Amino acid sequence: MALAVPEFLGGGGPSIIAQQATPILLVALGQCVVLQIGSIDLSNAATGLFACILAALTLGPLGVASPVLCLAVVTAIGVINGLILVYTQIPSFALTLGTLGVMQAASLVVTGSNVVYVMDNMAVVAWLFTVQVATLPVAFLIAVALAVVLWAFLRFTVPGQGLAAVGYNERAAALSGQPVRALKVLAFGLSGFFAGLAGLCVISIAGAASSIGLGSDLLVPSIAAALVGGTAITGGACNPLNVVFGALFVALIPVGSAAVGVDPQAQSIVYGAVLIVAVAATMSRSRHGIVK
Amino acid sequence: MASMTGTGGTGTRRAVLTWRGGLAELAILLALIVIFSILNPASFPTLTNLHTILNNAAIPIVVGVGASAVVLTGRIDLSVEGVMGAAGMTFVLLSANSRETVDIGWLAWPAALALGAGLGALTGAIHALAKVPSFIVSLGMWYVGLGIAALLFGYEMIPFLSSEAIVAWPTQSPLGLPNSFLLALVVVALGWFLEANTRLGRSAYAIGNNETVARMTGIPVTRFVIILFAFAGACSALAGIMGSLALGAGAANVGVGMLFLTLAAIVIGGTPLGGGRGGALRTVMGVLILSTLYNGLILAGVDPQVQSGVSGVVLVVAVIAAGWSQRAKLRVAK
Numbered sequence: 165m166a167l168a169v170p171e172f173l174g175g176g177g178p179s180i181i182a183q184q185a186t187p188i189l190l191v192a193l194g195q196c197v198v199l200q201i202g203s204i205d206l207s208n209a210a211t212g213l214f215a216c217i218l219a220a221l222t223l224g225p226l227g228v229a230s231p232v233l234c235l236a237v238v239t240a241i242g243v244i245n246g247l248i249l250v251y252t253q254i255p256s257f258a259l260t261l262g263t264l265g266v267m268q269a270a271s272l273v274v275t276g277s278n279v280v281y282v283m284d285n286m287a288v289v290a291w292l293f294t295v296q297v298a299t300l301p302v303a304f305l306i307a308v309a310l311a312v313v314l315w316a317f318l319r320f321t322v323p324g325q326g327l328a329a330v331g332y333n334e335r336a337a338a339l340s341g342q343p344v345r346a347l348k349v350l351a352f353g354l355s356g357f358f359a360g361l362a363g364l365c366v367i368s369i370a371g372a373a374s375s376i377g378l379g380s381d382l383l384v385p386s387i388a389a390a391l392v393g394g395t396a397i398t399g400g401a402c403n404p405l406n407v408v409f410g411a412l413f414v415a416l417i418p419v420g421s422a423a424v425g426v427d428p429q430a431q432s433i434v435y436g437a438v439l440i441v442a443v444a445a446t447m448s449r450s451r452h453g454i455v456k
Numbered sequence: 457m458a459s460m461t462g463t464g465g466t467g468t469r470r471a472v473l474t475w476r477g478g479l480a481e482l483a484i485l486l487a488l489i490v491i492f493s494i495l496n497p498a499s500f501p502t503l504t505n506l507h508t509i510l511n512n513a514a515i516p517i518v519v520g521v522g523a524s525a526v527v528l529t530g531r532i533d534l535s536v537e538g539v540m541g542a543a544g545m546t547f548v549l550l551s552a553n554s555r556e557t558v559d560i561g562w563l564a565w566p567a568a569l570a571l572g573a574g575l576g577a578l579t580g581a582i583h584a585l586a587k588v589p590s591f592i593v594s595l596g597m598w599y600v601g602l603g604i605a606a607l608l609f610g611y612e613m614i615p616f617l618s619s620e621a622i623v624a625w626p627t628q629s630p631l632g633l634p635n636s637f638l639l640a641l642v643v644v645a646l647g648w649f650l651e652a653n654t655r656l657g658r659s660a661y662a663i664g665n666n667e668t669v670a671r672m673t674g675i676p677v678t679r680f681v682i683i684l685f686a687f688a689g690a691c692s693a694l695a696g697i698m699g700s701l702a703l704g705a706g707a708a709n710v711g712v713g714m715l716f717l718t719l720a721a722i723v724i725g726g727t728p729l730g731g732g733r734g735g736a737l738r739t740v741m742g743v744l745i746l747s748t749l750y751n752g753l754i755l756a757g758v759d760p761q762v763q764s765g766v767s768g769v770v771l772v773v774a775v776i777a778a779g780w781s782q783r784a785k786l787r788v789a790k
Contacts, residue, residue: 255775262716263772265716384599429611432600436596439592443596456530
């Protein structure tokens with residue numbers, strides 16, 4: 165890309181890409197934990213947007229407490245997803261598709277289909293993208309740091325390795341004494357938490373939230389980012405550090421496709437195609453005879 | 457796995473006569489009608505409202521017939537809203553419209569249907585040949601469809617359909633019922649015929665019941681799955697055309713909300729997401745139940761915006777209820 169359009173590297177290009185990559189990266193980090201156990205969370209982007217709307221509504225009256233409240237609410241939503249999943253044993257894509265519908269309706273009802281502007285205390289979240297370190301917004305650096313923490317968690321801790329075990333072979337993990345149910349709830353809780361962080365980033369960038377505004381279109385880009393980052397949709401193979409590069413790649417799609425002359429209207433075709441190609445290229449087929 | 461002595465799987469003729477085979481859904485529908493008639497005696501039980509409900513049910517029924525054919529095999533098609541948008545925009549731009557693009561007359565119908573069938577076949581082919589889960593391929597195709605629709609929409613004015621006769625056709629009812637609903641019934645008859653009387657349809661049940669055995673008995677699973685996805689794509693395309701007629705204009709988001717509605721209708725109708733049982737007729741019952749529910753809720757003063765939320769809850773509850781008996785300590789559910 166830098167070769168095709170040399171001026172891309174000057175003029176704040178990296179800073180803009182980092183800004184756009186941050187919400188995608190955060191949602192994708194949550195998604196990759198869920199993918200790690202072999203499930204998928206189709207609701208987390210909508211949950212993140214709900215956090216964004218909640219923040220827009222509560223930043224004025226609550227100030228610093230507002231982000232904490234938002235994160236608590238969306239983490240609870242993720243945990244509820246996980247609890248329903250483990251106790252009813254329904255497929256995660258069906259459950260989270262239902263949750264997606266509920267979250268979309270909740271966003272519409274809470275905002276009354278209007279744009280909600282942050283009235284006061286914008287400073288509580290604004291620093292995420294106004295403060296820059298080495299030309300990169302501090303929020304991006306925090307997200308990368310969280311990716312490193314998540315990597316260490318998955319790689320070096322007992323519950324982290326338990327998540328991988330559930331993804332590789334759930335029955336074997338259960339028979340060898342892994343707390344499979346608790347691990348699944350943990351994965352969905354983390355998914356909600358990271359989506360909430362993404363929502364806070366969106367409100368920091370936009371200063372306003374609506375059910376169809378900025379951040380309402382993160383689902384496919386974030387799944388694509390996780391898959392481009394080498395996460396296997398079948399579970400058990402996930403490296404959050406690679407997801408950082410996946411998110412940067414996906415954030416480059418709009419800039420890149422515009423630079424090479426693709427109509428901006430056609431962007432979602434590119435997102436969809438990247439998603440399909442990424443999953444086709446990275447899926448491990450050896451352990452699964454029948455794919456549905 | 458679904459037992460072979462169960463309902464629906466071995467034929468639709470017997471299915472309508474048993475409790476688990478359709479009577480339960482009919483009872484729910486009647487209960488809803490009674491409840492809403494008592495709540496809104498002035499506005500709910502009227503002929504006008506019946507026409508409204510049937511007209512609203514037409515588009516999800518058409519989508520549902522195609523989608524349930526895919527669900528029968530244990531696959532899923534999440535691309536319906538994208539295909540609806542792409543096919544709807546294609547239809548509008550190929551018909552007489554305010555932008556004065558090309559007008560190819562009635563050929564706009566087969567052109568839009570062919571686009572839908574093509575997108576469906578592409579989804580099916582990528583899924584079946586590259587062995588990628590159908591939900592993720594069709595999720596990508598959802599976006600591809602929306603992108604095609606946005607590309608066709610471009611940056612110009614909204615393209616309105618010029619012919620008032622065509623726009624008015626779906627809601628007219630020369631035969632006593634709205635034309636849109638009658639068109640949907642034709643699609644249902646086609647879907648039922650496919651499922652009950654053709655090798656393709658019977659194989660769909662077999663694939664859903666036990667794919668390994670289906671392959672061993674010589675059923676061309678890969679080819680049939682691709683054909684069924686193409687059929688679903690064509691159904692979504694027809695729904696996109698009907699949605700564009702209802703709007704009187706082209707819009708990329710013509711299918712918005714349709715995915716939750718039809719998936720929920722499929723599952724409460726009695727086609728489990730694992731496949732092997734159910735079919736088009738069951739999905740019609742599911743759509744009628746949900747359309748009556750939404751209509752009654754809106755007449756009762758509930759905010760129309762909660763519709764996708766209600767669909768989501770109904771979907772989850774229906775999936776839980778359908779799978780409740782199969783829960784087991786060591787069952788693997790992803």
